[in-house]
Amino acid sequence: MTPRAGGTGATRPPLYTRRPVLAGLIRQWPLGVVLLTVGVGLLLVAADFWRRGLITIGLGVAAAGVLRLLLPVRRAGFLAVRSRLVDVVLCLSVGVLLTVFAVVIPAG
Incomplete structure (x- = not known):
């Protein structure tokens, strides 16, 4: 192994070998953001x-579509389920429709 610039001689192994669970959670941050947003929306409904x-739920699902559109497959994690076009169209349409329905329905 090569020494660090200006460091001692030893390098640390990568995070995925030292702490694989933490590395897996960090790798899935897009899904975590979407699930956190949807969870907050469910708490508000409750x-x-x-x-x-x-x-909030609609915006979270729409954010999943935007993240799937902008991030490469390696970074999208579990948001990449089908092809990019199908994922983006489904998430954005469901998110926008849910948000529009929530705004349009009269309070009773």
Whole structure:
């Protein structure tokens, strides 16, 4: 192994060999962001703020589509399920429709 610039002589092994679980979680950050957003939306719905909750869920699903569009397959992680076109179209359309329905439905 080559020494670090200005360092001692030993290099540390990569994160995926030292802590594979942590490396796997870091690699799946796009899915984590989407799940966290949808989870917050579900909590809002459960707290009887259904409109805000559905808007949050819709924006989270739409964010999944945007992340799938912008990130390469290696970085998209588990957001890459089908082809890029199918993933983006499905996530964006479901996210936008859910958000629009939440805004359009009259409060009763």
